[in-house]
Amino acid sequence: MIKARGLTKRFGEKTAVDQAGFTVLPGRVTGFLGPNGAGKSTTMRMILGLDRPTSGDVTVNGRRYRSLGAPLREVGALLDAKAVHGGRSARNHLLCLARSNAIPARRVDEVLGLVGLQSVARKPARGFSLGMGQRLGIAAALLGDPGVLMFDEPVNGLDPEGILWIRTLMRRLAREGRTVFVSSHLMSEMALTAEHLVVIGRGRILADTGVGEFIDANASSHVLVRSPQAAELARLLAARGHRAEPGPDGSLRVFGAPAALIGDLAADNALRLHELATVQPSLEEAFMRLTGESVEYHAGVPGGAPPPNPPPARGPRPDGVR
Numbered sequence: 001m002i003k004a005r006g007l008t009k010r011f012g013e014k015t016a017v018d019q020a021g022f023t024v025l026p027g028r029v030t031g032f033l034g035p036n037g038a039g040k041s042t043t044m045r046m047i048l049g050l051d052r053p054t055s056g057d058v059t060v061n062g063r064r065y066r067s068l069g070a071p072l073r074e075v076g077a078l079l080d081a082k083a084v085h086g087g088r089s090a091r092n093h094l095l096c097l098a099r100s101n102a103i104p105a106r107r108v109d110e111v112l113g114l115v116g117l118q119s120v121a122r123k124p125a126r127g128f129s130l131g132m133g134q135r136l137g138i139a140a141a142l143l144g145d146p147g148v149l150m151f152d153e154p155v156n157g158l159d160p161e162g163i164l165w166i167r168t169l170m171r172r173l174a175r176e177g178r179t180v181f182v183s184s185h186l187m188s189e190m191a192l193t194a195e196h197l198v199v200i201g202r203g204r205i206l207a208d209t210g211v212g213e214f215i216d217a218n219a220s221s222h223v224l225v226r227s228p229q230a231a232e233l234a235r236l237l238a239a240r241g242h243r244a245e246p247g248p249d250g251s252l253r254v255f256g257a258p259a260a261l262i263g264d265l266a267a268d269n270a271l272r273l274h275e276l277a278t279v280q281p282s283l284e285e286a287f288m289r290l291t292g293e294s295v296e297y298h299a300g301v302p303g304g305a306p307p308p309n310p311p312p313a314r315g316p317r318p319d320g321v322r
């Protein structure tokens with residue numbers, strides 16, 4: 001279990017994480033969602049003791065990371081898949097990690113098997129594709145057979161086969177009773193992988209809830225209607241207080257009225273329908289609605305306001321602690 005209370009991180013004037021409080025429970029995949037620059041990586045770095053909180057705290061299984069006796073056996077993390085010495089083979093990289101954490105060498109071969117890297121285990125990591133690098137990073141995270149796993153944007157740049165593999169792996173790890181915390185800004189992916197969500201915007205926790213509840217609370221379903229008499233139908237719906245938005249292709253998106261009511265209304269008024277379908281809102285729609293105000297770095301729109309200044313350059317301390 002991961003528990004954050006009042007977790008805050010400031011970099012000079014910039015508040016990257018602001019009084020964050022959330023709990024990540026075992027047995028399910030918890031997605032950590034937020035727009036770019038929302039504070040996801042900084043939060044994960046604080047969980048792993050790589051960034052020191054300005055105030056508040058975060059614990060793993062009730063203890064701060066730095067006070068864990070054998071951290072790799074409690075928490076495994078994939079933060080930056082490129083953080084591997086390129087000249088080393090995958091096996092040697094894992095052997096070094098295992099040795100420094102008193103993990104037996106046979107576990108190295110086990111995790112190489114788990115991530116499907118046996119055949120390239122003795123090749124230098126510098127020749128690895130992005131997907132192979134991610135697999136190696138995941139092998140390192142699994143090395144100590146930890147009960148808590150964290151992945152920062154694990155599917156970035158992966159092909160569909162790699163994405164499916166990671167999705168299946170995360171679900172399996174959660175089914176085994178582990179705590180799985182995975183950050184992403186890819187909504188469609190999170191909708192398929194996560195059961196629970198922690199949503200962050202501009203450093204603040206905006207939601208800590210189940211995926212279904214999150215969608216229900218932040219977006220509503222609508223009915224898609226196609227009719228050669230769409231304008232007439234829209235008028236009838238409006239007269240009954242239902243919002244009908246015309247789409248660019250002549251369809252109508254009707255809010256607040258079930259499909260049966262719309263079908264009956266059309267039939268009573270001898271209007272022909274070519275399509276009538278209830279459309280469930282997506283996680284993406286719910287997320288956009290909730291975080292629209294918290295997106296820090298909008299793309300510049302022609303004729304619109306200029307984009308804000310780029311984020312300040314990051315300057316990690318040589319020991320990795322900031």
Ligand SMILES: Nc1ncnc2c1ncn2[C@@H]1O[C@H](COP(=O)(O)OP(=O)(O)OP(=O)(O)O)[C@@H](O)[C@H]1O
Pocket residue numbers: 011014015016034035036037038039040041042043185311312313314315316322
């Ligand atoms: N070392 C640092 N020095 C100054 N500002 C920083 C530093 N690290 C992060 N920030 C700022 O803190 C904010 C949160 O950054 P963070 O990387 O945690 O966000 P994120 O949600 O992981 O974003 P992304 O999805 O783009 O990776 C950003 O505005 C970022 O510019």
